[in-house]
Structure formats: C-alpha cells, structure tokens
Amino acid sequence: MSKRKFAIHNKSDKPDNIVYKEQEIIEQCIMIESQLPSFMIDYFLYLKNAVALSSRLAYLEDVLFFCKYLINETNLTKAGTTSDITIEDFNSITSRDINNFIGNYCARYILKNENSIKVMENNQRTLSRKKSSLSVLFKYLYRDEVITKNITDGFNPIKLPKPQPDAIKRLDIDEVVSLLDLIDSGELLNEKEKVYWEKTKYRDRAIFVLFLTYGLRVSELHQLNLSSFNFHRGEFKIYRKRGKEVLMPLNKTCEKVIKEYIEHGRPNIDSDDFVDKDALFLSLQKKRMTIRAIRNLSKKYTSLVMGLDKDNGYSPHKLRATAATSLIQQGFSIYDVQNLLDHDNVTTTQLYAAHKKDVKREIVKNFEWLDK
CATH class of the missing domain: 1.10.443.10 (Intergrase catalytic core)
Structure with missing residues (x-):
C-alpha cells in the first residue's frame, strides 16, 4: 500500500494524531476488503460498525490469510486470486476443513522466498483469534443466506492456558x-x-x-x-x-x-x-x-x-x-x-x-x- 498524506479537518474532541492513526488503519482495512470476494460485503459492514478498528483489521487479515490458503494449499477452489473465490467454493467448505486449517496448517507453516525459508509457529491465543474471525464470517454468511449451512458448531474448541500468578x-x-x-x-x-x-x-x-x-x-x-x-x-x-x-x-x-x-x-x-x-x-x-x-x-x-x-x-x-x-x-x-x-x-x-x-x-x- 502506498503511503498517502492525509489532511485532517477535525471538529471532534479526539487529538489529530489519533484521528490520523485511525484513518491509516481504515485505509489498510479498505485495501484488504478490495482483495476479498464481493459476497462478503455484509461481513465487512458488520466489522465496520460493531468492533474496534484494530479488531476489524485483525479479522480482515485473518480472512485474507484463509483465502490465500484456499488457493495455495487446497483443492477447495479453482480461483486464481482471492477476490475470484466463489460462493460455491465457500458452500463446499466443511468444519473439518476449518479444523485442519487452524489446528494443522496455522499451528506451524512455512513462508518461502528466493533467499530464505521461514518457519511460522503460532500459539493457542493466535489460533483462537483466527478461529473467532472465521466463526464470525461463516455465521454472517449463513445468517444472510449466502451459504446454506452453519458449520461453526463443528469447529474444534481451542483450550487457552490458564494464566498463573x-x-x-x-x-x-x-x-x-x-x-x-x-x-x-x-x-x-x-x-x-x-x-x-x-x-x-x-x-x-x-x-x-x-x-x-x-x-x-x-x-x-x-x-x-x-x-x-x-x-x-x-x-x-x-x-x-x-x-x-x-x-x-x-x-x-x-x-x-x-x-x-x-x-x-x-x-x-x-x-x-x-x-x-x-x-x-x-x-x-x-x-x-x-x-x-x-x-x-x-x-x-x-x-x-x-x-x-x-x-x-x-x-x-x-x-x-x-x-x-x-x-x-x-x-x-x-x-x-x-x-x-x-x-x-x-x-x-x-x-x-x-x-x-x-x-x-x-x-x-x-x-x-x-x-x-
């Protein structure tokens, strides 16, 4: 994303630096939304109106990561880009597919480029957030009759370690x-x-x-x-x-x-x-x-x-x-x-x-x- 300089016309009680930071996050959200399938529009609207900006960005990043996974690591879609993933592709996804994504792939995966290989390992808290992002997505797609099944009840629980004093x-x-x-x-x-x-x-x-x-x-x-x-x-x-x-x-x-x-x-x-x-x-x-x-x-x-x-x-x-x-x-x-x-x-x-x-x-x- 190219950096854009914003001019702030601020009549709220918030300081300009906070308004500026919030706008930077909004720009990132808009950029991610442009890469996702258009049938997710209701999910975008929900995130925009119901959760904090930082949570909105985190959820969108998780969904984009999942869509890239569908293209690069599975046979669940024939789409070449994340925005080309279809409703039919999402209708074919089962809770078993999600459990495999979170419990198997996300727990540890590999990022490769020409010069290096990076092993990415996530803890239970990160996996729990990814599960939450997808749970909300699939519930809203089912509620709005975009998909025909609510598969979220079949998502495996993720046990978080109890904090010890x-x-x-x-x-x-x-x-x-x-x-x-x-x-x-x-x-x-x-x-x-x-x-x-x-x-x-x-x-x-x-x-x-x-x-x-x-x-x-x-x-x-x-x-x-x-x-x-x-x-x-x-x-x-x-x-x-x-x-x-x-x-x-x-x-x-x-x-x-x-x-x-x-x-x-x-x-x-x-x-x-x-x-x-x-x-x-x-x-x-x-x-x-x-x-x-x-x-x-x-x-x-x-x-x-x-x-x-x-x-x-x-x-x-x-x-x-x-x-x-x-x-x-x-x-x-x-x-x-x-x-x-x-x-x-x-x-x-x-x-x-x-x-x-x-x-x-x-x-x-x-x-x-x-x-x-």
Whole structure:
C-alpha cells in the first residue's frame, strides 16, 4: 500500500494524531476488503460498525490469510486470486476443513522466498483469534443466506492456558528503584549509550514514571500530546481501547518529571506537521516516538537492571504488570486497581493480587506465638 498524506479537518474532541492513526488503519482495512470476494460485503459492514478498528483489521487479515490458503494449499477452489473465490467454493467448505486449517496448517507453516525459508509457529491465543474471525464470517454468511449451512458448531474448541500468578513477569520494588536511579545516573551505560542518555534522560524518566504509576498500555503512552495535560487542573487525558476517553489525575511526581522533560529535554518543533508538533515524547529526529522505539527503550533499561541480555528485557506490558502488583502490595483494592488499569474483568486484576497472599504467608510464618 502506498503511503498517502492525509489532511485532517477535525471538529471532534479526539487529538489529530489519533484521528490520523485511525484513518491509516481504515485505509489498510479498505485495501484488504478490495482483495476479498464481493459476497462478503455484509461481513465487512458488520466489522465496520460493531468492533474496534484494530479488531476489524485483525479479522480482515485473518480472512485474507484463509483465502490465500484456499488457493495455495487446497483443492477447495479453482480461483486464481482471492477476490475470484466463489460462493460455491465457500458452500463446499466443511468444519473439518476449518479444523485442519487452524489446528494443522496455522499451528506451524512455512513462508518461502528466493533467499530464505521461514518457519511460522503460532500459539493457542493466535489460533483462537483466527478461529473467532472465521466463526464470525461463516455465521454472517449463513445468517444472510449466502451459504446454506452453519458449520461453526463443528469447529474444534481451542483450550487457552490458564494464566498463573507465579508466571507473571514484573519488576520487584527494589528493581524499580534501581531502574529510576539508573535513568538519573546513567551508571550502567557504556560510553556510546551515555551520549544518547544525556539527550534523552528527562524523556526516559518521564516515560517510565508514567508506565510504573498508571500501568498505561504502550499505545496509550504513545498517543500522549502536550495538549493532553492540564497542569492547572492536575489531570491528563488518555484514549483507551474502543476509543474510551479517560481523565487521569496527576500526582506530584508525574507532574514534576513531565514538566522537567518539557522544559529541559523536549526539543522545539518548528514544523507544521500536526502528527508530531503536539507529540509529548519525541525521538532525537524530532518525530513522535514509535511504539517500537518505546518497547526497545523499556527492554534496554530493564535488562540492565536485571543483569540480562537486552533481548530478554521487559516490555511495557510487564511494566503494566509491575504497576498493578505494586499498587496491590501497597494495599489498594483490586477494584480500584481494575479501574485504574482498565481491565475488562476483575479476574485479570486478581492474578496480580495473588502476590499479596505470599506477603501474608511470610508474615504469618515468621510470627509464631508458641515456641517449637
């Protein structure tokens, strides 16, 4: 897809950068839809009106992947391109064909080109999403009488591993302290890294303090603008999943590190480019930091603190887990933490609360009234 530059005429409450990002995703969706059979139009309309943009794109990618599989790996169609697949082809597909696609092909497949062979292996969660994409597709085709059978009842179940509290990766309190000390001092960095650290230390500290205080998702932090913050009211605005607009209170620490970054670390931008001009966190090239750059930053500093290889450092999502666990250990209720972190289900938050039970166990274990 060729990159197109959009002009934004924005009368909504959303910042221009979010409107721009959403339009980029919409363009990707439209491009994929143009490659799919025309009889799927009702499915496209459903996705457009009923699911989040990111989910719409993921579902369409899964369906396109399935259609390419039909052409390249099966005898279920004689079509030469994905858009040429017919209703009759889909009517001939059985639940057994879908189970073979998800359970056999998608679990591990090969991507070949002239120079390399890449083995692609998917986990249960990815397979579950592909199953969900196809389930919704076939249900809608059956509901609208495009196909004659509802084959979704025959799809094999996919058992997802139950999350275990002990498997949650997060930083301990002393590691958090060491992390913030490292950003302030640059002590464990080599000479080359210190050159960059001198230019970015205020920015990096603000990023980590926000992650560790609020448990922000990386996308939420990436979207932050200068205009997101109202220091007079002591609050800032974030946009969460499904476009939810949320006001977050600023504590003194966060206000201090952000103001110091804006005053001492953030470069001035003369450009009229609306995408970057209002961005809070900028790269050394004076562009909005990418999500990939933020992830790399997180892995770099956490790996140094834990004495690990850079590739084994912690992602921003593990900083989110660190924030959740730390808040619960400080005595905040799981419902308050659920609200702060925007968990859909309190059982997610309860996973982090399990660590608090370990603390109780240690207290009781070392507090005996009777001698042995």
